[in-house]
Amino acid sequence: MFRASPYKLKMFETCPQQYKFTYVDHLSDQYKTAKPYLTMGAHVHNALKDFYDNLEPKERTYKNLEKILRKRWLENRNGFAGVEDERRWGTKALMMLKVYVHKNDMATTPAMLEDYFDTDVSEDVKVLGRIDRVDEEQGGYHVIDYKTGKFNAEDLSELQLILYAMIMAGNMKTNIHKASYLYLPENKWHSIEISPEMYEEAGNMVLEQVELIKQEKEFLPCMNKYCKSCDFLEICPKKEEIKESLDQPGIDKNYG
Ligand code: SF4
Numbered sequence: 001m002f003r004a005s006p007y008k009l010k011m012f013e014t015c016p017q018q019y020k021f022t023y024v025d026h027l028s029d030q031y032k033t034a035k036p037y038l039t040m041g042a043h044v045h046n047a048l049k050d051f052y053d054n055l056e057p058k059e060r061t062y063k064n065l066e067k068i069l070r071k072r073w074l075e076n077r078n079g080f081a082g083v084e085d086e087r088r089w090g091t092k093a094l095m096m097l098k099v100y101v102h103k104n105d106m107a108t109t110p111a112m113l114e115d116y117f118d119t120d121v122s123e124d125v126k127v128l129g130r131i132d133r134v135d136e137e138q139g140g141y142h143v144i145d146y147k148t149g150k151f152n153a154e155d156l157s158e159l160q161l162i163l164y165a166m167i168m169a170g171n172m173k174t175n176i177h178k179a180s181y182l183y184l185p186e187n188k189w190h191s192i193e194i195s196p197e198m199y200e201e202a203g204n205m206v207l208e209q210v211e212l213i214k215q216e217k218e219f220l221p222c223m224n225k226y227c228k229s230c231d232f233l234e235i236c237p238k239k240e241e242i243k244e245s246l247d248q249p250g251i252d253k254n255y256g
Contacts, residue, residue, distance in 0.1 A: 017221035034079030060106035096184040119170030140177030
């Protein structure tokens with residue numbers, strides 16, 4: 001059974017070599033390093049889950065959310081360059097939660113929060129994903145994916161939203177009418193209307209991609225804007241070239 005996630009498929013598309021290091025050679029445990037944006041992102045997701053799981057609508061204030069975030073933060077403080085860096089990321093997390101509470105209706109209680117689901121696309125391919133949230137609305141259910149980075153049209157994948165809707169429609173045996181990314185830093189919603197006809201096309205795209213992966217022999221490295229933060233940079237065949245390009249003036253060294 002091939003277990004495909006939007007993350008895994010995207011990685012293959014972006015850099016086959018990185019895909020090989022991760023899913024063929026299984027080197028992640030050996031090379032993976034903590035990243036500040038991942039630590040911060042996990043805390044924000046967990047804080048929002050606790051917020052809805054444990055508080056009644058009238059208790060859902062920014063003050064209470066801040067308390068939850070601070071408690072969650074102490075569980076994992078890996079990946080920061082020092083106290084100042086950690087404070088900067090903490091402030092970023094608090095700012096986005098403040099915007100979230102002030103700009104959204106806190107009376108809505110989600111139907112589902114933060115869990116892993118999968119669904120069959122064929123006899124030997126499953127698609128899986130961690131779904132952040134599902135709300136029940138007039139017209140059907142709404143699948144929501146929180147983003148803790150700023151909106152960037154280049155990185156937006158509507159296929160991922162359709163796949164998340166497809167996964168939840170399969171698991172909840174119900175109609176999903178909308179799927180959205182919520183970019184927390186600016187409270188920007190990017191939503192698409194969902195209809196069941198979209199699932200067949202999305203499923204076929206997954207199967208095509210899985211076929212390409214299965215046939216791949218070379219897994220060549222493909223330099224991209226995320227190389228700087230790639231866990232495998234030290235063992236990458238393009239390491240010298242990437243480092244040289246990072247040293248050139250005018251190259252944005254903060255990407256990724
Ligand atoms: S450093 Fe860049 S080219 Fe090398 S494996 Fe990672 S993403 Fe691919």
